[in-house]
Amino acid sequence: YRDKEFSHTKTMLERFHALFGLRKFRSNQKEAIDCALERRYHLFVLMPTGGGKSLCYQLPAVLDPGITFVVSPLRSLILDQTQKLLSLGIPCAALTGDRTPAEVSAIYAQCYAPKPKLKLVYITPEKIGQSDQLNKLFSHLYDNNNLARFVVDEAHCISDWGHDFRPDYVKIGILRDRYPRIPFILLTATATPRVQRDMLHQMKLDRHISKLFIQSFNRSNLVYKCFLKGKTDGALARTAQLCLSEQFVGLCGIVYCFSRAECEKSAAYLTNIGVTAQAYHAGLIDQERTDVQTRWANDEYQVICATIAFGMGIDKPNVRFVIHLSMPKSIEGYYQESGRAGRDGEQAYCYLFYSYQDFIKTKRLIMAEQSANATNEAKKVRIHNLHCVYAYCLNNVDCRRTLLLEYFGEQYLSSQCKKYTETRCDNCCNVAETKLVDFTVCAKHVISLVDQLTKQFKSATINQVIDILKGSKQRAIIDAGLDKLEQFNIAEEVSRNSLERLLSKLILDGYLHQDISINDAYGTVTAYIRVGKTNMLSTPITLSVCTKKENSNA
Numbered sequence: 001y002r003d004k005e006f007s008h009t010k011t012m013l014e015r016f017h018a019l020f021g022l023r024k025f026r027s028n029q030k031e032a033i034d035c036a037l038e039r040r041y042h043l044f045v046l047m048p049t050g051g052g053k054s055l056c057y058q059l060p061a062v063l064d065p066g067i068t069f070v071v072s073p074l075r076s077l078i079l080d081q082t083q084k085l086l087s088l089g090i091p092c093a094a095l096t097g098d099r100t101p102a103e104v105s106a107i108y109a110q111c112y113a114p115k116p117k118l119k120l121v122y123i124t125p126e127k128i129g130q131s132d133q134l135n136k137l138f139s140h141l142y143d144n145n146n147l148a149r150f151v152v153d154e155a156h157c158i159s160d161w162g163h164d165f166r167p168d169y170v171k172i173g174i175l176r177d178r179y180p181r182i183p184f185i186l187l188t189a190t191a192t193p194r195v196q197r198d199m200l201h202q203m204k205l206d207r208h209i210s211k212l213f214i215q216s217f218n219r220s221n222l223v224y225k226c227f228l229k230g231k232t233d234g235a236l237a238r239t240a241q242l243c244l245s246e247q248f249v250g251l252c253g254i255v256y257c258f259s260r261a262e263c264e265k266s267a268a269y270l271t272n273i274g275v276t277a278q279a280y281h282a283g284l285i286d287q288e289r290t291d292v293q294t295r296w297a298n299d300e301y302q303v304i305c306a307t308i309a310f311g312m313g314i315d316k317p318n319v320r321f322v323i324h325l326s327m328p329k330s331i332e333g334y335y336q337e338s339g340r341a342g343r344d345g346e347q348a349y350c351y352l353f354y355s356y357q358d359f360i361k362t363k364r365l366i367m368a369e370q371s372a373n374a375t376n377e378a379k380k381v382r383i384h385n386l387h388c389v390y391a392y393c394l395n396n397v398d399c400r401r402t403l404l405l406e407y408f409g410e411q412y413l414s415s416q417c418k419k420y421t422e423t424r425c426d427n428c429c430n431v432a433e434t435k436l437v438d439f440t441v442c443a444k445h446v447i448s449l450v451d452q453l454t455k456q457f458k459s460a461t462i463n464q465v466i467d468i469l470k471g472s473k474q475r476a477i478i479d480a481g482l483d484k485l486e487q488f489n490i491a492e493e494v495s496r497n498s499l500e501r502l503l504s505k506l507i508l509d510g511y512l513h514q515d516i517s518i519n520d521a522y523g524t525v526t527a528y529i530r531v532g533k534t535n536m537l538s539t540p541i542t543l544s545v546c547t548k549k550e551n552s553n554a
């Protein structure tokens with residue numbers, strides 16, 4: 001048995017070197033591959049983007065007899081993978097929607113061969129359970145011991161707790177039911193503990209039949225910073241400056257935008273000042289998109305201004321900065337988008353611009369969405385995710401890595417980040433200037449003020465509350481007699497940022513409610529706040545605050 005195991009390992013290493021042309025395994029790769037080859041467990045592989053997940057199923061697929069089926073959500077991802085495999089001389093095929101009937105027949109013919117040469121077949125999830133032809137093929141291969149394995153790429157798409165739920169993914173469960181003895185490999189780069197549990201539960205992968213390979217998600221080469229957006233287009237002007245600065249000039253970056261219009265506008269703005277920039281969004285036709293991707297890969301553009309549609313499956317190692325002109329929709333999404341920087345392991349920068357206006361704009365869009373996916377439950381999850389991003393942005397005290405990695409269930413000690421000399425996060429750079437402050441009294445004032453405003457004036461907004469607390473002399477405040485309220489000017493010495501964070505916390509904790517309304521005539525968005533279910537604080541409220549002059553990091 002020992003000998004057999006040894007020769008097994010030898011073949012594995014031999015293929016690893018000769019076929020894939022690689023020398024050293026990355027963290028968890030060898031362990032996962034060995035485990036897959038044993039065929040006793042299902043695998044769940046959680047690795048950051050660029051960590052090398054593909055090898056964890058491609059090497060076993062090459063070594064095991066039969067065909068491995070890989071479910072992958074996007075044609076571009078599949079194309080990327082099959083091209084790579086074919087260039088390594090590994091027989092594979094893609095059954096995607098764009099195949100001609102002749103191409104499809106040819107692939108099926110190859111699969112039905114008595115000893116199929118094909119090692120991997122990629123499919124998109126909508127085919128599963130729908131296509132009789134495919135079902136028959138699975139059964140045929142299964143009966144002939146030629147169904148090697150099922151792989152689910154981007155497996156977080158199966159959970160509606162994730163940021164990227166795809167209803168078609170739920171159908172993958174059918175395969176688990178039909179072929180209970182065929183091993184599965186689930187791969188993802190994003191999964192909170194909750195999504196993890198949900199994913200394994202939906203796939204009926206109990207602890208005793210599956211092995212988890214989970215890797216630290218810390219990206220030590222990335223610098224994380226958040227900036228409060230100034231006046232309109234301030235963030236864009238700042239981005240333009242950065243692109244031309246000594247730090248970034250001539251280097252590649254991605255600028256994530258809120259909408260197609262913002263992509264176009266940003267690309268035009270940057271082009272205008274001499275940066276080779278290109279917009280990329282869902283409005284482009286397939287040919288244009290492929291074109292942009294190719295030219296980007298060849299370093300013909302310095303900057304891509306993109307909506308989130310850009311990046312999945314694009315493996316460009318030398319992206320030196322990722323700038324979010326608007327807030328991302330979830331922490332997981334942010335981790336993944338910002339994670340496209342510095343894949344080569346060299347230092348890279350992740351800058352995020354945020355504003356209260358953007359926050360409520362996005363929140364309103366979520367609420368207004370009307371589609372089959374936008375159930376009330378789903379909206380609640382998405383609004384919660386957005387709140388978390390906003391809280392992350394407002395937090396000017398805690399280590400960004402600690403905050404980000406918390407979402408992946410990882411405990412990260414900020415002392416580690418503080419040890420970095422070049423890549424410390426913004427908050428760890430400012431660490432000497434923070435202290436813990438008890439805000440309980442202030443929070444009580446906020447709640448009673450909101451209560452009074454809603455009773456007296458029918459409505460209250462966050463900005464109005466902060467203006468009153470800080471004793472603003474604005475016309476609107478004076479004219480309405482708000483300066484006569486007992487809470488007027490009680491928080492004069494507290495910074496706006498701290499007050500915003502306090503209110504945000506009170507909303508997240510349910511002490512305050514937020515209702516969003518839109519003015520149809522002008523398209524402006526206003527968020528009204530009112531007192532939540534309980535208007536009594538049940539626990540003390542503390543916040544760490546930055547004692548440095550507010551906003552000096554912007």
Ligand code: ADP
Nearest residue numbers: 022024025026047048049050051052053054055
């Ligand atoms: P993921 O799917 O986790 O985002 P990939 O599997 O696409 O990552 O791998 C990212 C890059 O790392 C690819 O270019 C791949 O060839 C490379 N890679 C994977 N494993 C290794 C390794 N052991 N040594 C060197 N490069 C590797």
Ligand code: ZN
Nearest residue numbers: 399417425428
């Ligand atoms: Zn830090």
